[in-house]
Amino acid sequence: MRIYIPCDAAAIATGADKIAAAITAEATRRGVNAHIIRNGSRGMFWLEPLVEIVTPQGRTGFGPMTVADVPGLFEAPATHPKAVGLVEEIPFFAKQQRLTFARCGVIDPLDLDDYTAHGGFAGLAHAIKLGPAGICAEVKESGLRGRGGAGFPTGIKWETVRTAPADQKYIVCNADEGDSGTFADRMMMEGDPFSLVEGMTIAGIATGATKGYVYIRSEYPHAIQTLNTVIARARQAKLLGADIMGSGYSFDMEVFVGAGAYVCGEETALLDSLEGKRGQVRAKPPIPALVGLFGKPTVINNAISLFTIPVILEKGAKHYADFGMGRSRGTMPVQIAGNVKHGGLFEVAFGITLGEIINDIAGGTATGRPVRAVQAGGPLGAYFPPHMFDTPYDYEAFTKRDGLIGHGGLVVYDDKVDMAKMARFAMEFCAHESCGKCTPCRIGSTRGMEVMDKIIAGQEPEKNIALVKDLCETMKFGSLCALGGFTPYPVLSAMTHFPEDFSKAAIKLAAE
Amino acid sequence: MFKPELVNTIVDAHQGPDGLLTILHAIQEEFGFISEDAMRQIALRLNITRAEVYGVVSFYHDYRTQPVGRHVLKLCRAEACQSMGGDTNAAALLARLGVDWGGTTADGRLTVEPVYCLGLCACAPSAMLDGALHARLDAAGLENLAQEAL
Missing domain, CATH: 1.20.1440.230 (NADH-ubiquinone oxidoreductase 51kDa subunit, iron-sulphur binding domain)
Incomplete structure (x- = not known):
């Protein structure tokens, strides 16, 4: 019996560890050989803790689980009151276009072989063949824009760092995900962390940077632990360090833990913080791509941008760019949160309207009252009233309506909000x-x-x-x-x- | 108890141009807070001024310069948790405990601190008690959680 129980922080916060212990105890009591795998979250948080049992038809889900629901899993799973059927057929999941999040919730995040079996490091292998200029061209062609909120074309940023002459360059991953209503970085760091190692290594090869830092907020202890574990494993497997995959390129990375300052999500404040100072914003110019960490040319990308790099290099720029609308190419991991019935991570091509996300996908509020407002893009994002729910999810369309996509968070409020x-x-x-x-x-x-x-x-x-x-x-x-x-x-x-x-x-x- | 040799060990373990935040994290982990003595010692060892150390300590919300209660309860005050009534529940708990944000109960058992987002926004309201996460905390759930520490 193969059973998946998420190790995602939100799953743990809703009791996943207790469920895992109860399942282990129940299996022992019944003499059943239960193989438990701690996966990432599928991103359907109203179902967490979501337990999945492997069947010949696929992975069937049960959630939200309580300890009292555990014995039933061993007795009559088909008629279990918490059964939700095949997880990948749940409409919320089936309607998504998962590129960045393709492996999240599917694999064992700490298992390098599982990662490789699901396409892991194929993007890096292709990147090594392309070489620095080729990688930058590919990323530019994909149309990928910074997922932190500013939406700056990632390929152009990389090209600037690549052509900047310097004895040392850096890759910095901004995982200081402080916006309320966002959890995409956290989910990926906990659910598919090797893809950040892969994405940053590709960035390093593309730009000539040999050292990377992941700046993670201290509020994410699980993500910090997971990432530290996979970095050590990647190093052991010679996927970090000197001469990666026999390519002659070298790259290594480490985790840096923030100290609870929201402003450090701003790229220049983050760099000062990383240098051990107060996280104060720097005046621009000079841009970090030329004068960044310790005064050296630095790629500073949002975690989701870097998490998206492997799939672009694996499947090709065109495959990625074929999703989306206008100048917003590819997919966006939309995070639906707050007072919402079906909250979670919904990765979809740009162009879907706000109303489709809030009403059709998320099913309105958790309280069952009418939706009054949605704050899009975190604490610095605009509040949208329902009469503007026809706004398509697209950088420019949001700007036109005095709003912003930001890091992709949506916080829903019912009519009681003041x-x-x-x-x-x-x-x-x-x-x-x-x-x-x-x-x-x-x-x-x-x-x-x-x-x-x-x-x-x-x-x-x-x-x-x-x-x-x-x-x-x-x-x-x-x-x-x-x-x-x-x-x-x-x-x-x-x-x-x-x-x-x-x-x-x-x-x-x-x-x- | 402040132990200068322990501060020295921590500083030695985190040398490098970017070491100060990491050192402060380790000091707080060890002592529970960052004392004046610790700041003086760090400044001495890193050859920077005490003002520079204090500037960093006071800038970041994580660092404390005072001891805290035996248990620390961090309650999320950000928007997603507010949308599910987290602010109302938090206000009620603070009033019942007779403390303000950052305050410690008179018996020294519990400190309640604000936190702006734990990334559990689809399972709001959320909290962290001594490093363990809790979500979907309605008023009763929050009260039960606080009782665990009291």
Whole structure:
């Protein structure tokens, strides 16, 4: 009997370790030979902990499991109350186009042979044949854009580093995934970590960098542990180090743990942090591609960009670019979170509308109440009301509607949400996380929070709303980085689309 | 108890241009917080000023300069958890314990700290108790979790 139980942090948080222990105990009690494999998550979090049993038809799922549900797995699995059928036929899963996440949840994340059997290191083998210029051309042709949020073409960044003369270059993976509503980096680091080793090695060969760092936030202890394990295993298998796969290229990498500063997800703040300093934003230019870590040319890519590299090199740029719309090529791992019935990871080609994702795929709210707002793109992303759910998931289409895709997170709210409170929270979060280098962000966020308090208290709402709008303009155009520069997005979108929440206090006061 | 030789061992194990954050992580792991004495010792060993060390310690939310309770409960305050009532539940717990964010109960058993996202956003609200993750915490679930530590 082969049984898959996820070791994903969200599965563990919902009890996967207890289920694994209960299954082991029950199997021993019954004298059944149970082979338990701890896989990553399939990304259907309403079903976690999701147990899968291998059958001749495929992997059948049971979830969300409790310890009390365990004996039933050994008695009558077909009629088990938590049976969900063949996992890959669940509509949420079957409707996806998984390229980056193809192996996540399928394989044993720590098993190098399992990784290789599922296409692992085929991309690296192809990359070695292409050579640095060939790899950069391939990545450019794929149309891959930075998945951290800025959407800068990855191939162009690599080409810049490749052609920069230097005695030392670096690859830095930004896995400081601090946006609320996002967990794609975490899932991949826990579910398919070897593909990051492969993606970073390809980046190293492409640009002439021999050293890589993965900057992981400290809030992800499982991901840190998993990645450290696979790096050691890759080194042992000579897939990291000198003369990788007999190619003559050398590359090695290590994990660096952050210390709980959201702003370190900004690339230049991350570099300062990696150098052991306060994570303060650097003024650009010079760009990190020319003057980056320790002053050397540095590729700094979001984890999902790097996780996507192996499949592009394995299946070809054209295969990847054939997915998507307009200038947004390929697929996006959309993360559906918050007050949502079917939350999880949904990888799909660009072009699907926000409404299809929220209503059709995710099935609306968890509370069963109407959806009132969706925050797209993390704490710095705009709030979308339902009448804008026709917006296609595409970098440019979101920009046109004063929003952003960001790292692909969507946080759903029901009709009980107070948007004035959310606007205040955006300012509070910015004040809490500001690195302090530029004035609009450092001072603006605190003043914004204070003025929001006045609006909520019903003090001169019209005058104070105008003041917040003016302040947002200053922050938007005067801040050094996206923290101060994008905090106005949630604030202004909340004011524009939900004005009733900002005059509510005033109306209440007037009525008294 | 501050032990200078232990600080020296940690500093020696993490030499390199990027070592300070790693050293601070190890110091906090060992002592529970980063004391003035530890900062002085690190500055001395790395040949940097105490202000530089303090600047880094005070910048990052993870580092503490005061001892904490026997148990540490981190509650997520970010948007996804708020959408499922995490903020309301957290406020109720803090009020019942009579502490503010970052505060420790009078008996020194429990410190409640804020955290902005644990990456469990599809199973909100979430929390971390002494490094162990917990998700789908409604008001009763959070209360039970706090009771484990009290």
